[in-house]
Amino acid sequence: MRIASTFLTLATVAMLSGCGSKQTETKDTTEFADSTNEATAKNTGADSTSTDLEDDAEFAVEAANGGMAEVALSKIAVEKATDPKVKDFAKQMIKDHSKANEELKTLASSKNITLPSAPNEEKQKEAADLGGKSGSDFDKAYISQMNKDHEKTVKLFEDAQKDLKDAELKAFIEKTLPVIKAHAEHVKSLEKTK
Numbered sequence: 001m002r003i004a005s006t007f008l009t010l011a012t013v014a015m016l017s018g019c020g021s022k023q024t025e026t027k028d029t030t031e032f033a034d035s036t037n038e039a040t041a042k043n044t045g046a047d048s049t050s051t052d053l054e055d056d057a058e059f060a061v062e063a064a065n066g067g068m069a070e071v072a073l074s075k076i077a078v079e080k081a082t083d084p085k086v087k088d089f090a091k092q093m094i095k096d097h098s099k100a101n102e103e104l105k106t107l108a109s110s111k112n113i114t115l116p117s118a119p120n121e122e123k124q125k126e127a128a129d130l131g132g133k134s135g136s137d138f139d140k141a142y143i144s145q146m147n148k149d150h151e152k153t154v155k156l157f158e159d160a161q162k163d164l165k166d167a168e169l170k171a172f173i174e175k176t177l178p179v180i181k182a183h184a185e186h187v188k189s190l191e192k193t194k
Contacts, residue, residue, distance in 0.1 A: 029118050030061055030116040031120070038054060055163060056113065057114075060104060060107075060115060060169070061114075063156065064101065064105070064108070065116055066152070067100055068097075068118065069119040069123035070149060071101065072119060072123070073146070074090040074091070075094060080133075080142075081138060081142060082138070083136075083139045086139045086190065089143075089190060092186075093146070093183065103176075107172055110168075111166070129141075130145060143191050147187045150183050153180050154177070154184055157177045157180060161173045161177065
């Protein structure tokens with residue numbers, strides 16, 4: 001009787017704990033991914049290896065968060081943009097960032113790096129704000145957001161190019177950075193027309 005009662009209590013605690021962590025994961029999947037990766041890195045044991053793994057994971061999480069956000073915002077733009085050039089740009093963003101997101105996902109999986117399953121709360125709020133706009137106001141807001149995001153992403157990739165130790169992640173950066181820089185230039189030219 002006592003064993004059954006103890007087991008039932010433990011099962012209830014485990015279930016409630018599981019529900020709580022699931023809620024946190026849904027709330028902000030980047031925080032969940034970061035904490036999971038931090039725990040994984042600490043379990044490796046060696047300090048320098050642990051730090052390198054944490055740096056690699058932080059880059060991967062941030063890159064995945066930004067990439068998913070680009071796709072989400074661009075899907076809204078394909079539906080709501082009024083300028084055909086903006087729609088075309090959005091379609092290119094979806095194509096290029098979806099491809100990079102898949103490559104990063106495969107690479108992260110091979111390195112036991114947990115990536116977020118959705119953009120973080122900040123990016124979701126940006127998408128909601130953008131979705132509330134229409135007409136030329138939407139086009140301007142989308143292009144402005146793309147400009148800001150691509151500037152941040154170029155810096156993220158350039159910094160990681162110098163700092164990361166993992167050869168495969170560096171190869172991903174080498175391959176992806178020119179595409180991101182091309183997007184940044186394209187969006188700047190679109191912004192001048194708005």
